[in-house]
Amino acid sequence: MKYIALTTVLGIASLSGCASTSAPPRELVEARAAFSRASQGPAARLALVDLHNAQGELERAERSFTEAPSSDVTRDLSYVALRRAQTVEARGDTLQADQERERAEQERAALTGQQLTQTQTALQQSQQQLQNTQQTVAMTQTQLAAERQRRMEAERQAAAALESLRRVAAVREEQRGTVITLSGEVLFATGESALLPIAQQRLDQVARALIDQGARHLVVEGHTDSRGSPAANQQLSLARAQSVRAYLISRGIPEGQIEASGLGPSRPVAPNDSAEGRANNRRVEIVVSPAAATAAR
Amino acid sequence: MKTLTRWMMFASLALVGCGGTAASTARMGATQAAIRSAGEVGAEHEPTAALHLQYAREQFTQAEQLSRSGEGERAERVLARAEADAELALALSRRSASIAAARQAASEVRDARSQPPPPTAPTPPPAAPPPTP
Incomplete structure (x- = not known):
């Protein structure tokens, strides 16, 4: 404001002084305008010394114009005053731009700092989660290894059970499962369905092996030879199967897991025309369902 | 003869008096330095600055001629014009560079503001239940 006032005073003074004689030269008019612009711009705040010097140049030109x-x-002094005023204006703009740049750089540094902090926080979170995931994976792997160990142990026990079963009975694999065949001669007296004492010993071993093999569905089938009436044979075969079933239940096999059926002479394994063949046909079979089939029940 | 000698002495004194002076070496040097500085900060590359640098050079040449022909006082004034133009060229060149730097800095701030925040770590899936034996 101070500079505007001064310029105005100078302008009025020079104009009033010379109005009657001569118009100011173009350079002086432009110098006044340029100085007025400079004194209203950033230079009035940022380049006070330069502005003061430019004012001195303009005053020299004004004095010369009066004289x-x-x-x-x-004309030359006015030209120099014009260039000084323009120079001051440019310096004001320069200093203002420099201040704006410094502020922007500070702001950018602050923003970068914030973003760095956010990134570091996110990184820490990710690392924590990675660590958690790794712990979970390690736990799962341990559990899987334990499970694998349990399965291997179970399979080993089942194989051992089957092996011990082979020692007391004929064991064969069929599509319907493992078939354990016990000779009728060993289990029962002729025409009877009560177990012989020796049969109980053998069934004890069978029961232990079946329990060791784990939960499987069992069917006890009674078979006879073809002598006698089919109805009697049917009844006898069922009674014998139920006898074996009851004994196995008494040795620890769950009741719901075991069935009994009497098939009479309907499924011979040998011709009934010889004593040996008929002896083979008089038998009890225990059909152990495959593990998958049991699970599906 | 005596009169003639006196006349000749008077004429030569008058010639010295009117033949004038050269511009000061200091002024010439200062103007040359100002022109050189403007050239060094790249005034040639900013159109308005380049124009004033051109004015400065032309006026400097004019001042040299005036100085050589003994018009020292006029040469000094032209040198003052040349120096003022050279200083303006320098100031305009610096203004241009400072404004460009300020714009660049502002643009970088805008870029930094518009950058997406760093992604937060995704929620991990729930831990798998232990396998049933």
Whole structure:
């Protein structure tokens, strides 16, 4: 404001002083305008010394104009005053731009700092989660290894059970499962369905092996030879199967897991025309369902 | 003869008096330095600055001629014009560079503001239940 006032005073003074004689040279008019612009711009805040010097140049030109309005000296001094005013204006703009740049750089540094902090926080979270996941994976692997160990142990026990079963009975694999065949001669007296004492010993071993093999569905089938009436044979075979079933239940096999059926002479394994063949046909079979089939029940 | 000698002495004194002076070496040096500085900060690359640098050079040449022909006082004034133009060229060149730097810094701030925040770590899936034996 101070500079605007000064310029105005100078302008009015020079105009009133010379109005009657001569118009100011173009350079002086432009110098006044340029100084007025500079004194209203950033230079008035940021380049006070330069502005003061430019004012001195303008005053020299104004004095010269008062003394010799149309002289070369006045024109040259006005030219210099014009350039000084323009220079001051440019310096003001420069200093303002420099301040804006510094503020922007500070803001950017702050933003970068914030973003760095956020990134570091996110990184820490990710690392924590990775650690948690690794712990979970390690736990799962341990559990899987334990499970694998349990399965292997169970399979080993089942194989051992089957092996011990082979020692007391004929064991064969069929599509319907493992078939354990016990000779009728060993289990029962002729025409009877009560177990012989020796049969109980053998069934004890069978029961232990079946329990060791784990939960499987069992069917006890009674078979006879073809002598006698089919109805009697049917009844006898069922009674014998139920006898074996009851004994196995008494040795620890769950009741719901075991069935009994009497098939009479319907499924011979040998011709009934010889004593040996008929002896083979008089038998009890225990059909052990495959593990998958049991699970599906 | 005596009169002639006196006249000749008077004429030569008058010639010295009117033949004038050269511009000061200091002024010439200062103007040259200002022109050189403007050239060094790249005034040639900013159109308005380049124009004033051109004015400065032309006026400097003009001042040299005036100085050589003994018009020292006029040469000094032209040198003052040349120096003022050279200083303006320098100031305009610096202004241009500072404004460009400020714009660049502002643009970088905008870029930094518009950058998406770092992704937060995704929620991990729930831990798998232990396998049933």
